[in-house]
Each structure stands twice: as structure tokens, then as C-alpha cells.
Amino acid sequence: MGFSLSTSFKPTTKQERPPAYSARTAERPAGFAPLPNKSHFNDLRLYVTPRASLPLYSETHRHNPMGIEAPMHSSLTRKITHVLISTMIVAASIVVAAIVWMSVEHDRQAAASSRTMVEGGVAGIGETLDTIAIDYAWWQDAWDNVRAMNDDWVQSNMGAGVTESSTMDLLLIVQPDKTIRYGWDTNSGDTPDPTVLPRDVIEQMVEKIDLIPIDDVTPVHMTTRIGDSVYVLSAARISPEELSGIATSAFPIGIFGFVLSDERIAELGRKFLIADLTLAPYRTSQKATNVLRADNGTPLAQLEWTPYQPGDRLLQQAAIPVAAALALFALAGWAAARSARRSANALADKEEEASRAARHDVLTGLPNRLLFSEKLNHPLIGETCARGECAALFIDLDGFKNVNDTIGHAGGDDLIKAFANKLQAVLPPDSFAARVGGDEFNILIASPEPRQAAEDLAAAIIHALKTDFQVNGKSFRISASIGYAVSCDGSASPAEIVRHADVAMYEAKRRQSGEPVLYTPDYESDLYKNHKIEEALRHALSAGELEVHYQPIVAAGTAEMKAVEALARWNSSDFGAVSPAIFIPIAEQTGLIVELSQFIFRRVFADLAAIPDLRVSVNVSPVQLRDPMFVDTLVAMTSDAKIPLERICLELTEGILVTHPELARQKLLALKKAGFTVALDDFGTGFSSIGYLRQLPFDTLKIDRSFISEMTRSPQAASLVHSIIALGKALDLSVVAEGVETADEHQLLRLTGCDYLQGYAFGKPMPIGELRDRYSLGAQPTRQTG
Numbered sequence: 001m002g003f004s005l006s007t008s009f010k011p012t013t014k015q016e017r018p019p020a021y022s023a024r025t026a027e028r029p030a031g032f033a034p035l036p037n038k039s040h041f042n043d044l045r046l047y048v049t050p051r052a053s054l055p056l057y058s059e060t061h062r063h064n065p066m067g068i069e070a071p072m073h074s075s076l077t078r079k080i081t082h083v084l085i086s087t088m089i090v091a092a093s094i095v096v097a098a099i100v101w102m103s104v105e106h107d108r109q110a111a112a113s114s115r116t117m118v119e120g121g122v123a124g125i126g127e128t129l130d131t132i133a134i135d136y137a138w139w140q141d142a143w144d145n146v147r148a149m150n151d152d153w154v155q156s157n158m159g160a161g162v163t164e165s166s167t168m169d170l171l172l173i174v175q176p177d178k179t180i181r182y183g184w185d186t187n188s189g190d191t192p193d194p195t196v197l198p199r200d201v202i203e204q205m206v207e208k209i210d211l212i213p214i215d216d217v218t219p220v221h222m223t224t225r226i227g228d229s230v231y232v233l234s235a236a237r238i239s240p241e242e243l244s245g246i247a248t249s250a251f252p253i254g255i256f257g258f259v260l261s262d263e264r265i266a267e268l269g270r271k272f273l274i275a276d277l278t279l280a281p282y283r284t285s286q287k288a289t290n291v292l293r294a295d296n297g298t299p300l301a302q303l304e305w306t307p308y309q310p311g312d313r314l315l316q317q318a319a320i321p322v323a324a325a326l327a328l329f330a331l332a333g334w335a336a337a338r339s340a341r342r343s344a345n346a347l348a349d350k351e352e353e354a355s356r357a358a359r360h361d362v363l364t365g366l367p368n369r370l371l372f373s374e375k376l377n378h379p380l381i382g383e384t385c386a387r388g389e390c391a392a393l394f395i396d397l398d399g400f401k402n403v404n405d406t407i408g409h410a411g412g413d414d415l416i417k418a419f420a421n422k423l424q425a426v427l428p429p430d431s432f433a434a435r436v437g438g439d440e441f442n443i444l445i446a447s448p449e450p451r452q453a454a455e456d457l458a459a460a461i462i463h464a465l466k467t468d469f470q471v472n473g474k475s476f477r478i479s480a481s482i483g484y485a486v487s488c489d490g491s492a493s494p495a496e497i498v499r500h501a502d503v504a505m506y507e508a509k510r511r512q513s514g515e516p517v518l519y520t521p522d523y524e525s526d527l528y529k530n531h532k533i534e535e536a537l538r539h540a541l542s543a544g545e546l547e548v549h550y551q552p553i554v555a556a557g558t559a560e561m562k563a564v565e566a567l568a569r570w571n572s573s574d575f576g577a578v579s580p581a582i583f584i585p586i587a588e589q590t591g592l593i594v595e596l597s598q599f600i601f602r603r604v605f606a607d608l609a610a611i612p613d614l615r616v617s618v619n620v621s622p623v624q625l626r627d628p629m630f631v632d633t634l635v636a637m638t639s640d641a642k643i644p645l646e647r648i649c650l651e652l653t654e655g656i657l658v659t660h661p662e663l664a665r666q667k668l669l670a671l672k673k674a675g676f677t678v679a680l681d682d683f684g685t686g687f688s689s690i691g692y693l694r695q696l697p698f699d700t701l702k703i704d705r706s707f708i709s710e711m712t713r714s715p716q717a718a719s720l721v722h723s724i725i726a727l728g729k730a731l732d733l734s735v736v737a738e739g740v741e742t743a744d745e746h747q748l749l750r751l752t753g754c755d756y757l758q759g760y761a762f763g764k765p766m767p768i769g770e771l772r773d774r775y776s777l778g779a780q781p782t783r784q785t786g
Contacts, residue, residue: 099336103311106343111288111307113347117272117354118290118303125258126221129234132168133219133256135438137236140591146173146238146252149181159184159192165410170231170257172197174206176250197255198226205235205255214251215243223292225300230260230279230292241591272354277305310343361435363413364420372434372442376494384446385487385494391450393458394501396509397439398479402626402663411471418469426460428453442498454484458516475662481509485519503527510585534590536574537583541595546570548603549765553736553758556750561775563615565758566604567765588623597624601634605641607768611777617649617679625663631670645675649700653681665696672697684724693731701728705739712744722752729753
């Protein structure tokens with residue numbers, strides 16, 4: 001993720017809405033009435049009331065040319081003149097004083113506004129660094145490779161953020177034993193330099209991070225001077241996805257930094273229209289300043305700039321009319337008022353721009369978590385929810401990590417922006433969307449029918465995601481887990497509705513169906529149960545509760561066993577027999593699938609070593625395919641076990657072909673090149689096309705059991721199975737029918753030309769010992785614990 005201070009915020013243009021929303025544009029609920037765009041300065045008006053003209057000559061004077069009353073006339077004239085002159089002088093003085101006061105006040109407000117913007121900009125630098133720190137530190141691969149001291153991986157995936165992409169200016173990693181192995185800054189090149197930070201600074205950051213609980217991923221901060229440069233630093237523990245059971249001393253610590261260089265300060269100035277913003281030593285200055293201090297309050301340096309001075313312009317415009325003539329005083333006052341309004345509007349615009357910058361996501365331009373939280377707390381939103389007219393959606397992009405792993409964080413940024421554009425294109429009226437996390441988005445909707453509005457929007461988002469994203473010349477298709485909740489009875493607060501949508505999103509992620517999920521209270525208990533199963537599964541992996549059973553795959557013509565499929569089985573000490581349909585998805589969601597798959601492969605390799613020539617099929621999760629080291633790790637495990645690769649068939653489901661076609665193609669080619677055979681499992685249950693089968697190097701096609709169970713009762717099902725077998729033959733693929741349970745099914749499949757059969761008709765999944773005895777296979781293997 002890159003850092004930039006040059007983002008400009010453009011007014012959102014009105015976008016064409018889908019027809020589904022056109023019927024709702026006529027009525028806007030009061031809870032989502034738009035806030036006025038004008039600032040309070042727009043209502044400031046100065047009025048100059050014309051004075052009534054006073055007679056300079058009395059009626060008596062016209063009838064007394066002799067001037068008998070001249071002294072009275074002269075005195076009256078002088079008085080009137082004095083009054084007029086005094087009044088004009090006083091009025092002019094008041095006007096001039098008012099103009100001068102307004103000038104000074106505007107300059108003061110402008111200076112205060114610029115100081116607020118600069119302080120916010122410096123805070124924004126720290127927030128951006130915090131985001132980078134969390135992104136790099138809370139990363140399972142970083143945890144594994146930093147602790148393993150995998151220098152190549154750390155350099156190419158973490159150090160490159162300094163040396164290549166300039167995501168940050170400094171990165172230093174403190175190993176669990178407090179030694180420094182890796183460090184880079186903008187001058188160090190690709191070779192790690194552990195001395196990029198002074199030891200006392202490192203110790204201070206480590207002391208700060210030690211005070212934070214391990215389950216709190218919030219980074220710690222420090223502003224410090226290193227040599228002639230001032231650095232903003234953030235530190236965070238490099239953590240795995242699962243934190244339980246890990247001692248505090250086991251965590252590496254990443255220290256990330258931005259140097260407040262002349263270029264970065266100049267970019268900050270351009271963002272807030274401050275031309276001469278500079279970083280200077282701490283000193284007395286006639287300019288506006290913002291002092292940067294160390295943790296102990298010691299001044300490190302200061303930002304200096306000349307604030308915008310709208311008052312000078314006001315004085316220039318008002319001085320000429322006032323000096324020209326008192327007769328033009330009204331016009332001068334009007335001009336001054338008009339100028340004041342323009343100056344106030346300009347100042348208000350700058351304040352509004354600064355406020356927007358603090359409340360909007362730099363990458364997408366969408367509101368950020370801060371603005372979304374403010375919206376939730378607005379009284380009008382609460383009233384809308386109380387009326388039962390509010391809905392919330394929580395969106396989490398699936399497979400986003402794959403994009404980052406494939407083309408880097410910059411490519412991930414491009415995909416996030418592309419998704420945000422698609423999202424904004426389908427938003428209905430009276431909705432409010434925000435990016436609240438790396439790949440998480442929240443949406444509020446106000447509607448008299450909130451559930452229908454939420455369902456329509458969720459469907460529009462899913463439809464928009466059916467089109468591939470083009471990023472850096474590569475094609476990506478991502479999906480989204482969408483949960484939504486509504487304020488049916490008006491009892492839930494806006495924040496509670498959003499939390500409900502979050503719970504529903506996790507249920508959608510668990511189902512992996514690609515369909516949005518409406519919140520129900522049952523999901524709260526499901527989350528708790530899933531958490532307990534996760535804990536039990538973690539224990540089972542270490543305690544050896546899991547087993548691998550094998551189901552025979554036989555030749556259709558002779559019923560002779562030709563291969564087996566390895567299937568995980570778990571008899572939990574807490575839950576009893578747990579179905580793979582339950583614990584496999586939980587393992588995928590929590591990252592335990594990697595450890596579980598390694599157990600299965602080790603168990604299979606140990607069993608194969610005692611049974612020569614037996615071929616085994618093993619299921620591979622899409623999560624495993626997203627691991628960049630999956631192929632290399634699997635090849636190394638087979639090499640260590642001395643198992644020929646051609647004896648291993650890896651089974652993939654159709655879903656991976658649709659959601660991650662480019663990833664599937666790359667990994668299949670790598671697996672085939674290594675020597676494995678590959679099968680497409682559960683064919684017919686997903687969305688595979690003939691194009692996928694032709695382009696991807698599959699060896700085997702496995703027909704899903706749902707087709708087999710119907711073929712003896714339905715001619716249409718039998719014809720469909722026959723067509724699938726013919727398709728496999730045309731593509732030179734071996735065809736396996738799963739779920740064969742009766743002799744009739746066996747006979748019909750044999751006649752239709754199916755190559756291999758698998759199901760209870762030939763044997764249920766069984767332990768290796770039972771399989772060996774039943775088929776008189778090799779000797780009992782040496783048992784191993786996963």
C-alpha cells in the first residue's frame with residue numbers, strides 16, 4: 001500500500017441508478033435528509049442604511065435675504081456640517097475599524113484553520129503508517145517466515161516495501177530474542193542493515209509494545225530525530241492469524257517509519273494549499289508553527305508556514321471607496337460586506353476540505369470509519385432506525401489476499417478502487433457507504449422497506465462482481481461475503497444493526513455460497529459453537545484425535561480396486577464424531593486448514609510407504625492454493641517420504657475455477673509440472689464450463705453423487721450422466737462416478753462407459769488397517785502422530 005499526500009477530493013457526480021431503484025427516488029426518508037452544503041458564513045450579510053438628507057437652508061432664509069437670521073443660519077449650518085462631518089468621520093471610523101477588525105479576525109481564523117489542517121495532515125501521516133504497520137504485521141506468512149529467518153521471503157515481501165515500492169521509508173524487524181536481523185531504509189539498498197535505527201530508539205519502541213496485550217493489534221507510536229532527519233515511527237507485533245497460546249516473548253516486532261523529508265512536507269503543503277510549508281529546527285519564528293515533540297516533550301523540530309491572509313485583500317478593496325468620498329460610503333460598505341462574504345466563503349471552503357480529508361478514505365474517496373461512526377451517532381439516523389426504516393450491509397471481499405500475494409499491494413489498491421467504483425455505481429438513493437477496513441465496507445440504507453432495499457442492493461453488488469477485474473494486465477474475479485440486518489421493530493440502535501450485519505457477514509463467509517445472509521439471533525450462538533469447535537480442532541491436531549480413512553475407487557468393468565480417496569475423520573473428545581462438512585469450513589476460515597492438510601498428507605505418505613503402487617486421491621482446499629509455497633512444500637514432503645508423485649492425485653472443486661481462474665491455472669500447471677495428477681471433483685455442482693476443462697490440465701473428472709443417486713429413477717438424470725461421461729471421453733479424461741450405492745447404479749454406469757466407480761457399493765471409508773486386511777495389501781505401516 002503506497003503513501004501519498006497528493007490525493008484531491010472531487011465532488012461526486014450523479015450516477016445512473018439501476019432500474020430497481022428508480023421507484024424509490026421520489027420519497028426521501030427524513031432520517032437521511034442531506035445536510036446543507038453552505039457554511040454558516042453564507043448567511044452573513046452587512047446592510048448600510050442610507051441616511052435621510054438634511055436641509056441646508058431654512059424656509060426663513062429664503063424670505064430674509066438680508067441675513068437677519070444669518071448668525072443662526074451660520075451656526076445651524078456649522079452644527080449641521082459638524083454633525084454631518086462628525087457623523088461621517090465616526091461612521092467612516094466605524095467602517096474602517098470594522099474592516100480592520102474583520103481583516104485581523106479573518107487572518108486569525110485563516111491562521112487557526114491552517115494550523116488545524118497541518119496538525120491533521122501530520123496526524124494523517126501517522127494514521128497511514130499505522131495502516132501499513134497493521135497490514136504488514138498481522139500476516140500469517142510474515143509470522144512464519146520472519147521467525148524462520150527466511151531471508152529471501154522477508155526481503156521480497158517486506159523489505160521491498162522500502163527498497164522497491166516506497167510504501168514506507170524505514171522497516172526494522174526485532175526478532176523474538178531481541179536481536180536485529182532485518183532493517184532497511186531508503187539508503188540501505190536490498191541488503192538488510194540492522195543499524196538503520198539507533199539501539200535506544202529500538203528499546204523505547206520495544207518497551208512500548210511490551211505494555212500492550214498480545215490480542216491488541218493497535219500499533220505504538222513515536223516521533224524522533226535520527227541524525228538530521230525527523231521520523232514518524234509505528235511498531236506492531238508480527239502476529240499470526242490465531243494468537244491464543246503464544247507467549248509474549250515469541251513475537252517478532254516490526255518497526256515502520258516515514259521520514260519527514262522536504263518532499264513529504266511539500267506534498268502536505270500542496271494538499272492544504274500552503275505553498276511555503278517547511279520543516280525547520282525548533283526556534284522562535286514570525287511564521288505560524290507546529291512543534292513536533294518527542295515522547296518526553298522535548299522539541300524535535302517545527303513545521304513553519306505563512307498562513308493565508310484574506311484580511312489584506314479586504315483592506316485593499318475597502319480603502320479606495322472609503323477614501324474617495326463619504327458620499328460613496330454606502331457603496332464602500334456594500335463592497336466591504338461582499339468582500340467579507342467572499343473571504344469567509346473561501347475560509348469555510350478550506351475548512352470543509354480539511355474536514356473531508358480527515359473523514360474520507362484516501363484510496364477510494366469513500367467515507368472512512370470515522371465519518372461512518374459519526375453518521376451512526378447522528379440523531380436523525382437514530383430516528384430512522386426507531387421508525388424501523390434502516391438497514392445495514394457489511395461486505396468483506398473474498399480472495400483479496402490472493403490479489404496481494406499475486407501482484408503485490410499496489411495491485412490490491414487498484415482492485416479496491418475498482419470495486420469502490422462498482423459499489424458506488426449500484427448504490428441506491430438514501431444510502432451511505434464507507435470503507436471501514438482493508439477489504440471491508442459498510443452501507444446504511446434508509447427505506448420504508450429496508451429489508452427489500454438491502455436485498456436489492458446485495459443482489460446488485462453480487463451481479464457487479466460477476467465481471468472480472470483487470471489489474472496490471474491480469475484478470476481477477478473476486479466474490480464478496482455480504483451480511484445484512486434491518487431495524488424491524490425499531491428497538492436496535494444503528495450501531496447494533498451494523499454489528500448484526502457483521503455477524504451475518506461471518507455466517508455468509510462460513511457458508512461460502514456467494515449469497516447474502518440476513519441476520520438472525522441464531523447466528524450469535526452459531527458463532528460461539530464454531531469458536532468452540534475451532535478450539536477443539538486445534539487441540540485435536542496436537543493430540544492426535546484426527547484420523548485418515550480411505551474409500552476404494554474401483555474399475556467399472558471388474559470392480560477391482562485401482563485407487564483410494566483419503567478422507568479426514570474426527571472423533572472429538574468433546575463433540576463426538578464431527579462431520580467433515582462442519583470442521584473443514586471452520587478450518588478454512590481460521591487458517592487451520594494448512595495444519596490439517598499437512599497432517600493428512602503426512603498420514604497418507606506414511607500409509608503409502610507400506611503399500612507399494614497404491615494410488616491415493618487427496619482433496620485440496622482453495623485456501624491451500626492461495627498459499628504461494630503450497631506446491632514447493634508438497635513436493636518437499638513427497639520427496640522426504642520417498643513417494644513417487646504420480647501416485648498422488650490432487651482433487652480440486654469447481655468453485656476455485658470460477659472465483660480464482662488465474663490462480664487455478666497457475667497452480668494446476670505447477671502441480672502438473674511437478675508430476676502430480678489432478679482431478680476435478682464434484683463436477684456438475686458448480687459453474688464449470690467446457691472452456692475451463694479444455695484450458696486447464698486435468699487428468700480426471702469426478703461426477704458428483706447427486707447425479708448418480710437420481711439416474712436409476714430419472715431418465716433425464718441418466719442422460720445427463722451419460723453426457724458428462726461422453727464429455728470426459730472427448731477431452732481424454734478418466735471419469736469417476738462418486739456415490740455409487742446399488743448394483744443397478746453400478747451396472748448402468750458400466751454400460752455408459754464410466755471408467756471408475758466410488759461409493760458404499762464397494763466400501764465405506766475405512767482405516768488403513770481395515771483396507772489392508774480387506775484387500776490383502778502390504779504390511780502394517782508405522783503410525784505417526786499428525
